[in-house]
Each structure stands twice: as C-alpha cells, then as structure tokens.
Amino acid sequence: MLAATGLLNGATATTHWRYADALRSRHEDIVVDDASLYQAHDRIYTSAGSAAGIDLLIEIVRQDFGTEVANSVARRLVMPAHRNGGQAQFLERPVPPVHQSAVAPLLDKIRSDLKASWTLQQMASECGMSLRTFVRRFTEATGVPPGEWLVSERVEAIKPLLIAQRHSIDEIAAAVGIGSADTLRHHFRKRTGVSPKTYQNQFGGLGKS
Secondary structure (H helix, E strand, O other), rough: HHHHHOOOOOOOEEHHHHHHHHHHHHHHEEEOOOOOOOEEEOOOEEEEEEHHHHHHHHHHHHHHHHHHHHHHHHHHHOOOOOOOOOOOOOOOOOOOOOOOOOOOHHHHHHHOOOOOOOOOOHHHHOOOOOHHHHHHHHHHHHHOOHHHHHHHHHHHHHHHHHHOOOHHHHHHHHHHHOHHHHHHHHHHHHOOOHHHHHHHHHOOOOOOO
C-alpha cells in the first residue's frame, strides 16, 4: 500500500468517510480529507469510493487529453463530465429510517407545495399534534428535525431546475420557497459542497462536448 511505504507521508489523501478514522489512526503522517471526492499528490491519486474513482479517472483523462475527450468518456459512462475533487461526499437524498409513520401524508403534501411557507406550527396542525409531539414524531420518522428536512427537500427540488437551465437563481429560489438567491446559494453549498453554478455547469452540461 502507498500509505505503508510512506509515499503519502505529509500529503493530503482522501478515502471513503467510513474508513477515514481508521486511516488516520494507522498513518498519522497522512492528512486525511474525508470530505473530498479525490485528491492528488504529485502523480499519486486517491479517491473516496467507487463512483469517486470514476470521477478521478475522468479528471485524469481531462488532464492528459483535454476536455473534449473527457466529455466523450463521461457520456459513454453516463457520468457528469467533471466533478471537482473538492466536491463533498454526499448522498443524493437522505434515506429516512422509518418509511411509514403518522407524518407520511404531511411529507407528500409539503413536497407537492414546497413554495408555501411551512412553519412548524402549520406542520403540527396538519398532523393534528401539539408542536412538541410533532417535532418528536417527525424526527423519529425522518431522522432529522422538520426544518432540516424541509431545507433538504427544497435543495433536492433545486437540482433539476438548475440542470434545466431555464430559470434564474431568483426564480428558482421563489419556486421552491427558499427565499432569496443568497439563501439558496448558502443552503445549496452547505448540503452539496458546491455552488449552484458549479452544479449547473457539471450536470447541466452532460451530453455536450
């Protein structure tokens, strides 16, 4: 292994977040980055997992042969043409631990009308619960508090609108009920690790050379 031979001593390397602590404990001379998709040190590359490894390969093709060739490879693999190595490791959508619960109808209703101003009290009233009981039941069902879940759903709704490239950031923010363009950029970057513009360039350009 490269770590065992000391080739990464003093370098920053990445790995799947699940194994980051183990790598740190075994090789203290390596700066372990458990957030990035891939890292480069001289001509030594590390990636965060199987999909990130493909991203890394496309990046190497881009460096060696140019953007057009890399885009062609990405299209054949049905992959985004380029994901920056610094992009965060993130799930496309958080998976709730409980699939059926008393709040399930509310989740569907909110998803169908994200533009509405959903307050905690409105959500609790929809479920016929006190505010305290609602927050507890909601968190048990989804794994996150109501406010966090709502922002995550709005961020998910933003993605296809960015890819479509038919609306301005202000229009998208209004369409999903997230407020201003600045608020959209803040929440989007916090949850995906990239800016809306970067995401749009990466995924909206798929299929174009």
